Amino acid sequence: MAQHQVNYLKDGGLPVALTTIDKVVNWGRSNSLWALTYGLACCGIEMMASGASRYDFDRFGTIFRASPRQAELMIVAGTLTKKHAEFIRRLYDQMTEPKWVISMGSCANTGGMFNTYATVQGVDRVIPVDLYLPGCAPRPETLQYAVMLLQQKIRKESANKSQKPKRLM
Amino acid sequence: MRAYTPKDDVQKKPYYTDRYWVAPQVAKSDVSEDAVFAADLEAIKAKFEVLDAYIQVEQMVVVIHAADNFSVLEMLKNELEYTQLSELSAIDWLAQEGKFEIFYQMLSMSKRKRLRVKCKIGEKESIQSVEKLFRSADWSEREMYDMFGVVINNHPFMKRILMPDDWEGFPLRKTYPLQGDEFAQWYEVDKIFGKEAREIIGPENRDPARVDRYDTERFARLGHEVPRGADISQGEPDTPLVYQEEGGVFMIDKFDAEKSVVISDRDR
Numbered sequence: 001m002a003q004h005q006v007n008y009l010k011d012g013g014l015p016v017a018l019t020t021i022d023k024v025v026n027w028g029r030s031n032s033l034w035a036l037t038y039g040l041a042c043c044g045i046e047m048m049a050s051g052a053s054r055y056d057f058d059r060f061g062t063i064f065r066a067s068p069r070q071a072e073l074m075i076v077a078g079t080l081t082k083k084h085a086e087f088i089r090r091l092y093d094q095m096t097e098p099k100w101v102i103s104m105g106s107c108a109n110t111g112g113m114f115n116t117y118a119t120v121q122g123v124d125r126v127i128p129v130d131l132y133l134p135g136c137a138p139r140p141e142t143l144q145y146a147v148m149l150l151q152q153k154i155r156k157e158s159a160n161k162s163q164k165p166k167r168l169m
Numbered sequence: 170m171r172a173y174t175p176k177d178d179v180q181k182k183p184y185y186t187d188r189y190w191v192a193p194q195v196a197k198s199d200v201s202e203d204a205v206f207a208a209d210l211e212a213i214k215a216k217f218e219v220l221d222a223y224i225q226v227e228q229m230v231v232v233i234h235a236a237d238n239f240s241v242l243e244m245l246k247n248e249l250e251y252t253q254l255s256e257l258s259a260i261d262w263l264a265q266e267g268k269f270e271i272f273y274q275m276l277s278m279s280k281r282k283r284l285r286v287k288c289k290i291g292e293k294e295s296i297q298s299v300e301k302l303f304r305s306a307d308w309s310e311r312e313m314y315d316m317f318g319v320v321i322n323n324h325p326f327m328k329r330i331l332m333p334d335d336w337e338g339f340p341l342r343k344t345y346p347l348q349g350d351e352f353a354q355w356y357e358v359d360k361i362f363g364k365e366a367r368e369i370i371g372p373e374n375r376d377p378a379r380v381d382r383y384d385t386e387r388f389a390r391l392g393h394e395v396p397r398g399a400d401i402s403q404g405e406p407d408t409p410l411v412y413q414e415e416g417g418v419f420m421i422d423k424f425d426a427e428k429s430v431v432i433s434d435r436d437r
């Protein structure tokens with residue numbers, strides 16, 4: 001019979017881990033970021049590539065959902081037109097708290113090259129943004145890095161209910 | 170509110186004119202040079218008044234009265250075998266002539282010829298729809314209305330096609346500013362938050378290259394993060410870029426080459 005020393009105080013010794021509620025909740029939140037599919041233009045292609053097998057977002061726990069009710073991360077990938085601004089706001093409002101937004105690409109950040117009458121000059125005019133991702137279009141690695149930064153940000157937050165939801169105004 | 174500057178004469182005042190510039194003209198030739206077109210023109214002239222006709226780049230251009238547009242196109246389709254309407258739109262000549270030029274680009278597959286019908290209407294006038302003859306005219310005419318404000322009579326669904334239904338102004342007119350008039354610039358704010366939010370959200374930043382180095386409300390420099398709104402004019406601390414936090418993440422192990430097993434036999 002094999003005999004071995006079990007160190008009960010180290011993790012793995014027992015199926016018990018000692019931690020704080022904040023840490024557990026944030027660990028759960030940051031590793032199951034379900035993203036709303038929000039490809040609006042060419043950046044959407046890069047976002048899809050990040051989700052597909054070569055870059056494989058699933059290993060971050062980021063799984064694309066087609067419904068705002070099941071999503072807590074909105075990756076705004078592409079050009080937001082003024083006609084669509086109303087709907088992005090409506091979908092953002094339908095997402096459950098807590099929720100985060102990554103603005104992906106120059107168009108979503110500032111309107112990008114579309115300095116015209118029909119493009120919203122940055123999604124932050126309509127919804128609060130957590131992370132701006134530069135590039136036209138950002139490569140999938142950049143988006144992965146953005147998600148990892150967002151995970152770090154989430155792990156630093158307090159998981160308490162008293163955390164106020166983000167508001168533009 | 171910003172001061173009003175009139176924008177209805179921009180077409181008359183080009184910001185730069187070269188004294189020696191002569192706009193190149195596409196050469197026009199007489200219709201009699203092409204037997205097929207000459208016969209077509211005769212047929213049109215027999216029934217309608219033709220204001221002008223010529224050949225340009227091997228295509229015949231026929232200028233007619235705007236009131237005849239439906240019957241001329243009907244004749245072209247049913248009698249002269251121009252069975253396709255490939256394009257239809259308007260050109261803004263409001264500043265020069267006070268008129269829109271409307272053109273219909275026709276194609277005959279059997280004759281292998283293209284023909285363009287043109288007519289002019291005033292700003293407040295309307296034109297007959299040709300949607301009954303060519304289904305392709307449906308969206309083209311809606312777009313013409315959306316972009317130029319040309320009103321179409323007898324169209325089955327006269328609505329904007331590209332811009333939102335509650336949009337004001339017609340963006341492809343020469344007098345429409347590229348970055349939008351006041352309505353366009355505040356459109357999304359007015360619609361979502363209401364006019365009173367203009368003060369809070371502020372005007373659009375139309376300079377995409379603008380970066381305020383010391384703005385910590387909107388930007389956090391990667392590797393130099395500070396709390397939101399902090400004053401960094403005296404320099405900011407370094408926060409090293411890491412892929413995982415110090416000490417790793419709870420319940421997630423870092424990859425360790427020492428502890429891992431390399432599978433060399435894939436069939437095992």
Ligand code: SF4
Nearest residue numbers: 042043105107136137
């Ligand atoms: S930032 Fe570039 S790639 Fe992305 S949507 Fe805009 S134009 Fe397309």
